Amino acid sequence: MPRPIRARIRLDAVRHNYRQAKALAPDARALAVVKANAYGHGAVAVARALADEADGFAVAYLEEGLELRESSIRAPILLLDGVFSPDEMRILDRAGLTPVIHSRLQLEWLLGARPERPLDCWLKMDSGMHRMGFAPGDFAAAYAQLAECRHVRSVVLMSHFARADEPDHDYTAQQMRVFAEATAALCAPRSLSNSAAVLAWPRAHGDWTRPGIMLYGASPFEGAHGSTASLRPAMTLESALISVRDLDPGEPVGYGGRFVCERPTRVGVAAVGYADGYPRHAPDGTPVAVRGRITRIVGRVSMDLVTLDLTGIEDAAIGAPVELWGGQISANAVAEASGTIAYQLFTNINRRVPLIYEDD
Template sequence: MARPLIADIDLDALRHNYLLARSLAPDSQAVAVLKADAYGHGLVACARALAGLAPAFAVACLEEAEVLREAGITAPVVLLEGIFEASELERVEALGLWMAVHSDWQVEALLAYRPARPIPVWLKVDSGMHRLGFAPERAEAAWQRLAAAPGHACDLHLMSHFATADLVDRHYLERQMGRLASLAERLGAPLCLANSPATLACPEAHGAWNRPGVMLYGSDPLEAANAASRRLLPVMTLRSAIIAVRDLPAGEPVGYGGRWTTPRPSRIGVVAAGYGDGYDRHAVDGTPVLVAGRRTAIAGKVSMDMLTVDLTDIPEADIGSEVVLWGRAAGGEVLSVDEVARHCDTISYTLLTGVLPRVPRRYHGHS
């Protein structure tokens, strides 16, 4: 019998979340962000599920784009970090990719290259995130150089990234948008600005293209959920089972270091899942799990291959009972990955992308 830990991937939920993103911005196109192995969900499987819905995909690097092309994905693919060296331009052209341009050296490399067909460029502006991109006062010159070089770039867009679109406080978001508005107006440039939180909550940021990412996988990126984000469906269910049960008296320590001690006579369940699978070792006592469709909590430190949960108030739970670490239980109960992440002092992105390869992905839904 195989170890019971599985990452169930609901491709119908993925498509639902993409269609939600599209419905929130009907005048925009939505590029589906598939970087980091589709946030841990499986790059090729998710691309195939969204083929025919998404007009384009986005990844971080050339290697991810090559995997999509090798799998037969023909839709446009945007390299969100562009190229890392000039020699990559040959592959960019051969694979028909689009690319972000965020640095002077990338402009120079592109202008020095002689493509047989123009390469679509999304010029990145640093409007306040201060990672990648041209300062607004320098972006116009880069744009004009690319626009004036026939045969080098086509379908020029401006793109930027928001630092605080997830927050209730809109002050800095408005400051970033203000920096972009006059630049886009002067250039007559189509914009790609909205990430997941801006897609969900900032219609004024919707441009020619939006870039929904983590929302596609059912995670709510907003500081305060809204009506739209409550419609997201979980795509990944990290599911395991109870493999042993211990009956302990009050006052017994459980797990490494004895961090948790039984406050009463307790039933402790051992679950086949641990940090060697990607479950966060920093999960505190009280981190929620679903056992047999009922909420309970982690009791004791997470080990490499196992963790322990309190079964005292779930008398029907026994060896073989389903354990949902996040996602949807067999009976329909849902435990949000966002809630689990808060107990681990992290974010859902870390949990989803951290599920390791030894955990089998099982796909269902869209064929």
């Protein structure tokens, strides 16, 4: 019998969430962000599930784009990090991929390329994230060089928000003003919106949006936000109980004895641990569901195992199903308890966890 852990991926939920992104920005096209193996959900499977309706896809770097092309994905594919050497320009050209240009060096590589066909590209401005992109004062000149280049077919103007997941903070509005002022005289499509901006900043939607985490049914916001209510979780991380025991008050549980029973306690062990991607730093009290009933983690998460409080769940025997996150336990709730974000939970899922795809 195989180890019971698995991640069930609902492809119909991914499609639903993509449609929600399109409905929120009906005048914009949307690139489905499938970098980092579609946030742990499987880039090829997710892209194929969206192939008939996605306006395009976004990945981080060349190899991720080539994986999609080799899997018969024909839609536009944007490389968010651009290329890392001039040699990659030739490979990108043959594969029909679209680079982001965010530095003077990348601009020189593109202008000096000799592609077989005209290239599309996106030009990135640093409007306040201060991570990558041309300074606002240098942006128009960079655009002019691309616009005048005979082997550049089209340019999309883009930037990235630093605090769009804080809807009450004015920094996003400030970045929008910086971008608008620096691009006022430029005639080209624009792209600003990540998931948080799609959900909370309608004035930022522009011509292209870039939904990422929302495709997978998780919220980009720390607190509650009404716009996320219609999203459907795409991943259910589940396992099963492999051990059950009764402990007396005063008995410790797990490495370091972090949890000590305050009462007679029924403790179960589920086959999942930090080597599977579950957060080692999840504290006592992190929610989990056993046989559909919500309970909590007790004791430190181990490499392969986690201990759970089964007190009051009398029918929780060996083999009982355990949901770590999914439809009943939100990934955001686990992330908040563990001091991290759902993005990290999803992308930490590794090859020890089989991905099981379901589609209505």
